[in-house]
Amino acid sequence: MIELAEVEKSFGGQVVVHPLSLTIREGEFLTLLGPSGCGKTTILRMIAGFEQPTSGKIMLDGKDLTHLPPNRRDLNLVFQHYALFPHMTVEDNIAFGLKMKKFPLKEQRQRVEEAVAMTQLTPLVKRYPHQLSGGQQQRVAIARAIANKPKVLLLDEPLGALDLQLRKNLQSELKQLQRSLGITFVYVTHDQEEAMMLSDRIVIMNNGQVEQIGTPREIYATPSTLFSATFVGENNIFSSEGRLFAVRPEKLRASRQVDDSKRSGEIMDVLYLGSIHKLIVQLDNEPMTVSIVFDLTDDRPWSIGDKVGVDWNAEDEVNIGP
Amino acid sequence: MRKLSLSVLPVMLWLGVFLVIPMLIVVGMSFMGRDQVGGVVAGFSLEAYARFFDPLYLGIYWDTIVLSVLTTVICLVLSYPLAYYIANSGPKRQTWGLILVTIPFWINFLIRTYAWVLLLRTQGVVNNLLIDIGLIHEPLQLLYTRGAVLLGMVYTFIPFMVLPIYVALEQMDKKLLEAASDLGASPWKAFWHITVPQTRSGIMTGSVLVYVSTTGMFVVTDILGGAKSAMISNVIQAQFSGARDWPFGSALSIIFVITSLIMIALFNKAMTSRHLKVKEGR
Numbered sequence: 157m158i159e160l161a162e163v164e165k166s167f168g169g170q171v172v173v174h175p176l177s178l179t180i181r182e183g184e185f186l187t188l189l190g191p192s193g194c195g196k197t198t199i200l201r202m203i204a205g206f207e208q209p210t211s212g213k214i215m216l217d218g219k220d221l222t223h224l225p226p227n228r229r230d231l232n233l234v235f236q237h238y239a240l241f242p243h244m245t246v247e248d249n250i251a252f253g254l255k256m257k258k259f260p261l262k263e264q265r266q267r268v269e270e271a272v273a274m275t276q277l278t279p280l281v282k283r284y285p286h287q288l289s290g291g292q293q294q295r296v297a298i299a300r301a302i303a304n305k306p307k308v309l310l311l312d313e314p315l316g317a318l319d320l321q322l323r324k325n326l327q328s329e330l331k332q333l334q335r336s337l338g339i340t341f342v343y344v345t346h347d348q349e350e351a352m353m354l355s356d357r358i359v360i361m362n363n364g365q366v367e368q369i370g371t372p373r374e375i376y377a378t379p380s381t382l383f384s385a386t387f388v389g390e391n392n393i394f395s396s397e398g399r400l401f402a403v404r405p406e407k408l409r410a411s412r413q414v415d416d417s418k419r420s421g422e423i424m425d426v427l428y429l430g431s432i433h434k435l436i437v438q439l440d441n442e443p444m445t446v447s448i449v450f451d452l453t454d455d456r457p458w459s460i461g462d463k464v465g466v467d468w469n470a471e472d473e474v475n476i477g478p
Numbered sequence: 479m480r481k482l483s484l485s486v487l488p489v490m491l492w493l494g495v496f497l498v499i500p501m502l503i504v505v506g507m508s509f510m511g512r513d514q515v516g517g518v519v520a521g522f523s524l525e526a527y528a529r530f531f532d533p534l535y536l537g538i539y540w541d542t543i544v545l546s547v548l549t550t551v552i553c554l555v556l557s558y559p560l561a562y563y564i565a566n567s568g569p570k571r572q573t574w575g576l577i578l579v580t581i582p583f584w585i586n587f588l589i590r591t592y593a594w595v596l597l598l599r600t601q602g603v604v605n606n607l608l609i610d611i612g613l614i615h616e617p618l619q620l621l622y623t624r625g626a627v628l629l630g631m632v633y634t635f636i637p638f639m640v641l642p643i644y645v646a647l648e649q650m651d652k653k654l655l656e657a658a659s660d661l662g663a664s665p666w667k668a669f670w671h672i673t674v675p676q677t678r679s680g681i682m683t684g685s686v687l688v689y690v691s692t693t694g695m696f697v698v699t700d701i702l703g704g705a706k707s708a709m710i711s712n713v714i715q716a717q718f719s720g721a722r723d724w725p726f727g728s729a730l731s732i733i734f735v736i737t738s739l740i741m742i743a744l745f746n747k748a749m750t751s752r753h754l755k756v757k758e759g760r
Contacts (some may be wrong), residue, residue, distance in 0.1 A: 206656055226659040239657035243675045252671075253661035304661065 646680025
């Protein structure tokens with residue numbers, strides 16, 4: 157579907173995206189995940205055509221897009237702050253792309269209606285953007301993009317400006333929308349929870365480099381680098397005999413038998429979180445704390461200051477390099 | 479409402495003293511008569527307004543509107559690209575651009591206008607240059623023409639157009655152009671459908687400033703137009719000074735204020751309906 161071949165980008169001699177090759181499949185929900193400044197937005201803007209790669213090629217459906225201007229690419233971008241046209245009504249905003257492509261008036265109307273229905277904007281079509289709430293503006297931005305029936309929809313932190321509750325609602329709406337449209341979504345976010353929930357595949361980026369590509373399950377269960385082990389979910393990193401490995405908090409066990417455990421330490425804190433509870437343990441011979449998560453089947457009375465042994469199964473160790 | 483009235487009192491007072499009362503005096507005077515030595519005679523008379531319909535004054539009135547509209551249109555056509563260039567330059571170039579646009583204001587306006595006389599007169603710089611390069615053999619009559627007046631007006635008022643348009647362009651969200659491009663608009667279409675409507679306030683402000691200032695300007699006409707091309711403001715000025723016919727001057731002023739308001743309303747209407755038509759997809 158989309159093929160990035162050795163795409164590289166530098167600004168003024170500074171490399172922001174290291175050579176990157178990536179194939180995005182048809183109908184896939186792919187997320188570029190990473191902290192701000194990791195190059196994920198630059199990649200999206202290169203696919204959209206607002207930035208030119210310093211080297212490498214970008215193909216859509218086997219067609220080389222690299223040097224096409226944005227208005228001649230068959231994909232649409234949902235902007236981070238929506239970039240709705242303030243002097244146009246919701247309806248006119250959504251119809252804009254169809255007008256530019258000179259669709260017959262009848263089809264324009266029909267497609268606008270479809271997009272409006274899908275994003276639940278029907279009662280608001282005559283309003284202007286400044287008369288809408290943030291969540292509604294977000295919907296208009298999405299409707300404006302999908303009205304064009306692009307092969308690929310690019311989304312640049314589309315929920316970044318919304319509050320938590322609204323974010324959660326829109327996340328599931330987005331996922332449903334993607335399923336019912338069946339088009340490819342390329343999504344940029346720094347929110348790992350959002351990425352896990354929405355994506356078919358996640359590309360984890362750091363400092364302009366890809367750390368790992370995989371399904372949410374693969375990323376969580378078998379992170380391949382220190383960065384992806386710690387960026388997604390909570391993790392405990394151990395080093396022993398020159399190798400580095402990670403064990404998830406729910407894979408650790410705590411016991412009163414300190415002697416035959418792999419590690420030992422002292423409980424610093426006990427956190428009760430409803431369905432789970434969590435121990436923060438200061439290890440004895442290492443300057444680090446680990447966290448151990450128990451579900452509600454654990455009813456042992458833990459208290460701060462207790463000496464505990466920390467143990468895990470060897471198969472739960474995930475190697476993350478030397 | 480009652481609470482508001484106290485806080486806006488200073489503004490009302492200011493407007494009252496400096497705008498409303500003088501306007502009322504002018505309106506009142508326009509309905510009065512005039513005695514032999516140029517004094518104003520109390521009483522009601524429509525004579526001043528009747529005089530306006532003299533073909534001489536109607537001609538000048540029409541000429542003034544034409545010249546002011548032309549000045550506004552030329553200023554707009556010249557200013558938009560300039561403002562666009564400045565607004566899209568780097569910060570350093572922007573500062574320089576704005577300084578260059580405003581530099582003429584640092585020099586006395588009369589001196590600047592007389593400088594045009596030196597350039598345009600029969601023995602002036604322009605004629606000499608044209609003769610030297612052999613394009614013409616006899617000097618052209620450049621000064622004291624309607625063209626010279628138009629040139630002078632455009633020259634004088636162009637900053638009034640550049641600055642508001644620059645401000646509007648500068649404040650525009652550049653992401654809107656990216657969005658337009660993403661939705662398939664060519665750069666020219668994005669300019670037409672997004673940039674122009676988004677800078678409408680700047681175009682409106684600049685056009686009103688230039689239009690109204692041009693109709694009220696008599697110095698440029700005096701210096702560059704000579705005796706032949708009078709504007710309504712020259713006539714009004716003459717009524718209050720040499721001719722000593724204040725009622726007639728007042729009547730002309732009122733007529734012109736009303737004309738300007740109508741022109742602004744028409745322009746405003748034209749500007750708003752233009753973007754409504756976007757819906758039909760031209």
